[in-house]
Amino acid sequence: xxxxxxxxVEQAEREDLRADRVALxxxxxxxxxAIRLRISDIEDYARVLSPELGREVxxxxxxxxxxxGSVPQPDTPCPxxxxxxxxxxxxxxxxxxxxxxxxxxxxxxxEVDELAGALREANAFIWTDLTDLSDWMRSVAPEGTPHLxxxxxxATRLDVAAAWREAGQALGIEVVAPYSFETADGPLAALxxxxxxxxxxxxxxxxxxxxxxxxxxxxxxGFWPVGIHPSRYRTxxxxxxxxxxxxxxxxxPDPQTVxxxxxxxxxxxxxxxxxYDTEIHTDVQDTExxxxxxxxxxxxxxxxxxxxxxxxxxxxxxxxxxxxxxLPPSIAKLTAIKDLHxxxxxxxxxxxxxxxxxNLETFTPYTSRRLHWFPYEITRCAHLHASTVSTRHLYGNFxxxxxxxxxxxxxxxxxxxxxxxxxQGPFPPSGYIQVWVSLQVATDVLPLLVHACxxxxxxxxxxxxxxxxxxxxxxxxxxxxxxxxxx
Numbered sequence: 229x230x231x232x233x234x235x236x237v238e239q240a241e242r243e244d245l246r247a248d249r250v251a252l253x254x255x256x257x258x259x260x261x262a263i264r265l266r267i268s269d270i271e272d273y274a275r276v277l278s279p280e281l282g283r284e285v286x287x288x289x290x291x292x293x294x295x296x297g298s299v300p301q302p303d304t305p306c307p308x309x310x311x312x313x314x315x316x317x318x319x320x321x322x323x324x325x326x327x328x329x330x331x332x333x334x335x336x337x338x339e340v341d342e343l344a345g346a347l348r349e350a351n352a353f354i355w356t357d358l359t360d361l362s363d364w365m366r367s368v369a370p371e372g373t374p375h376l377x378x379x380x381x382x383a384t385r386l387d388v389a390a391a392w393r394e395a396g397q398a399l400g401i402e403v404v405a406p407y408s409f410e411t412a413d414g415p416l417a418a419l420x421x422x423x424x425x426x427x428x429x430x431x432x433x434x435x436x437x438x439x440x441x442x443x444x445x446x447x448x449x450g451f452w453p454v455g456i457h458p459s460r461y462r463t464x465x466x467x468x469x470x471x472x473x474x475x476x477x478x479x480x481p482d483p484q485t486v487x488x489x490x491x492x493x494x495x496x497x498x499x500x501x502x503x504y505d506t507e508i509h510t511d512v513q514d515t516e517x518x519x520x521x522x523x524x525x526x527x528x529x530x531x532x533x534x535x536x537x538x539x540x541x542x543x544x545x546x547x548x549x550x551x552x553x554x555l556p557p558s559i560a561k562l563t564a565i566k567d568l569h570x571x572x573x574x575x576x577x578x579x580x581x582x583x584x585x586x587n588l589e590t591f592t593p594y595t596s597r598r599l600h601w602f603p604y605e606i607t608r609c610a611h612l613h614a615s616t617v618s619t620r621h622l623y624g625n626f627x628x629x630x631x632x633x634x635x636x637x638x639x640x641x642x643x644x645x646x647x648x649x650x651x652q653g654p655f656p657p658s659g660y661i662q663v664w665v666s667l668q669v670a671t672d673v674l675p676l677l678v679h680a681c682x683x684x685x686x687x688x689x690x691x692x693x694x695x696x697x698x699x700x701x702x703x704x705x706x707x708x709x710x711x712x713x714x715x
Contacts, residue, residue, distance in 0.1 A: 236518040238333070241545035245336040252343035259350040266358050267292065269455065273365055281368060288361050292354055385419065385435075387462045392420035392433065395469040401425065407432070419458065426452030426476040433472075452476060495597040495621060497630075506623070506631045509576035509598055510640050511553050519548035524556060531561035536587075538562060539569035550574040554642055560584035566611075568592065575599045580645035580679075583608035591615045591670060600630070604649040604676040606669060615670035623675040623703075624666050626695060626713045632675065632703030635662040639677075648681035650688055655681050663700040666692045 267289060274285040389405035396403030405420035417438065422431040429450035439455025454476060460468065497506065514520060522544050530538050541549045553576050560581040562568075568585065570593040582588075583605030591609075593599055594616040600623050606612070619625045623632045647654060660679040663686055667676055673693055678700065680686045689700050695710050 230521070233518040233521055237522065237545060237548060240518075240547045241333055242336065244546045245333065245340050248340045249336070249343060252340065252347055256343060256347045256350060259347060259355075263292075263350060263354055263358065266355075266362075270358065270362060270365065272457075273362075277365070277369055281365070285361070285365060288364075292357050292361075384458055384462055388419050388458045391461055391464045391469070394464040395473075398464065398466060399470055399473055401473060405433075419456070419461075421451075422473065422476060425473060431476040495600075497600070497621075506633045508601070508633050508637050508639060510638050511576050512641055513553045514551065517548075517551055519544065519551040520556075522548065523552055524558065527556065527558050527562065530565065531558075531563075534564045536564060537567040537569065538565045539567075539571075541569070541571060541573065553577075554640055555579055555582070557581045557642065563587060566590065570596055572596065573599070577601075577640045577643045578603055578606070579642050580605040580649070582606050585609055586611070588612050589614065591617075594618055597621045601664075601675045601677050602669070603643065603645070604665070604678040605645060606674070607667065607676070612670045615672050615674075617672045617674065619672055622672075623664070624696060624709060625675075626673070626710075629709040629712050631705065631709075632664050632697075632701070632707060634704035635664065635702040637662065643677075645679050648685055649678045650680050650685035653681050655679075661686060662702075663689075664697075664703050665689050665700045666696040668693050 270285065270289065274282045277285070385406070392403050392405040395401075396405075402423035403420055404423065406418065407421035408415050408417045410416075416432075418432040418434050420433040422433065425431045427450055431452045431454060434453060434455050435458050439453055454472065456472070523540055526538075526540050526543050540552070549572075551574070553574060555575070555578060557579055558581075559579065562585050564587060565585055566587055567590040568588055573593060573596040575593065575596050576598050578599070580603040582603065586609065588609040589611050591606075591612060592615070595618055597618055598621075599618075600621055620627045621630070623630050644660070648660070660681065661683070663678045663680065665676050665678055666673050667690055668674075669676070673696060678686070678689065680689075686700050692698055695713070697707065697709055701707055
């Protein structure tokens with residue numbers, strides 16, 4: 229690489245880590261705040277239980293409090309999660325020392341790893357402990373004990389609904405109050421629905437007891453659930469209601485997803501949408517950037533030394549890796565590669581030259597969420613037997629039956645083979661025929677794009693597996709696919 233490229237790689241890696249550090253810090257603060265709120269709700273519930281049960285609740289809460297720093301531990305170094313929970317939200321307070329932007333990459337990586345570990349712990353272990361504690365409290369409460377959030381009468385419930393309708397007018401949002409919807413477990417009643425806020429189907433406002441029992445059902449139904457103390461929302465207070473609405477607008481259902489966002493690109497096409505116009509990504513690769521030049525050198529090195537695994541992501545900073553939108557034709561030189569690892573890429577297409585990787589056995593483009601299709605030429609990899617693909621993002625996948633784009637269609641540069649995909653003969657002067665076909669490739673059924681020289685070559689394509697479109701086709705909104713598989 230040129231010296232300028234080397235400097236660009238180092239600078240990109242440093243900037244990646246700095247951005248990760250800030251994103252993880254914010255998410256960790258939000259996670260700990262959510263945990264503190266859940267502890268507060270549990271304490272409110274415990275007050276209506278017997279003194280004996282109340283003491284047992286506090287005993288079970290003790291390790292959770294220690295985990296997020298709610299209880300100081302003298303003479304003990306404050307863990308990173310505790311410093312966040314104590315409200316120290318700057319990097320200096322979080323890390324216990326001033327952050328050093330001139331620190332070497334290894335030191336920056338250690339800080340990011342420390343933050344990521346704290347976030348995983350806050351979300352996975354501490355939150356699970358609190359959920360288990362909530363379930364236990366409800367199971368041991370004596371018969372007749374009023375549950376948290378049900379310390380109100382029906383008149384209060386109606387007042388809360390009326391207050392939310394008033395909030396809808398004052399805040400300029402659509403509110404349905406009260407609101408209920410059907411689930412597999414029967415009707416689920418909410419105090420209000422904030423339409424179009426928080427999640428595709430809106431935000432459901434529950435009394436706290438219903439919230440504890442039904443938050444997962446609400447999320448599975450496409451809603452974002454929030455729990456409130458009904459007595460506080462019995463009359464409209466502009467600041468109070470506006471604060472809840474704003475929090476719902478900006479909510480992230482799981483701060484753990486920050487760990488995904490900092491490592492994996494996302495696609496603007498939502499595979500869960502039932503109706504949308506699908507177009508093939510046609511982004512053009514910048515072949516003058518440092519990322520592309522580094523990728524070319526990595527391919528040359530791998531071809532020269534005969535290695536069996538090719539994992540370009542590990543050899544370049546994430547921000548450079550995400551500039552790679554396709555692979556160059558020179559991958560045809562990687563004839564010794566058995567394991568092609570493209571995890572978390574921003575790829576929108578693979579070149580037909582992938583078919584020249586004749587010794588390929590394992591193919592892993594997992595979490596490459598913009599990679600919705602593959603060239604038919606991949607079927608020439610005769611030894612390919614294992615694949616890990618984000619199937620929900622594939623055209624025609626069995627989970628959602630994502631629509632196939634209509635053909636013929638424009639493609640990213642480098643995606644059209646020089647010869648027929650089927651017979652490898654030349655294309656006629658009239659050009660190629662584009663068709664889709666779904667075939668088993670290694671572990672997965674993949675949507676393959678064929679460039680055929682004739683109708684005879686289209687007719688010679690293998691039969692698709694059951695539960696997929698049974699023939700080669702041109703895609704489009706009129707194409708009838710089998711129903712999605714039930715979950």
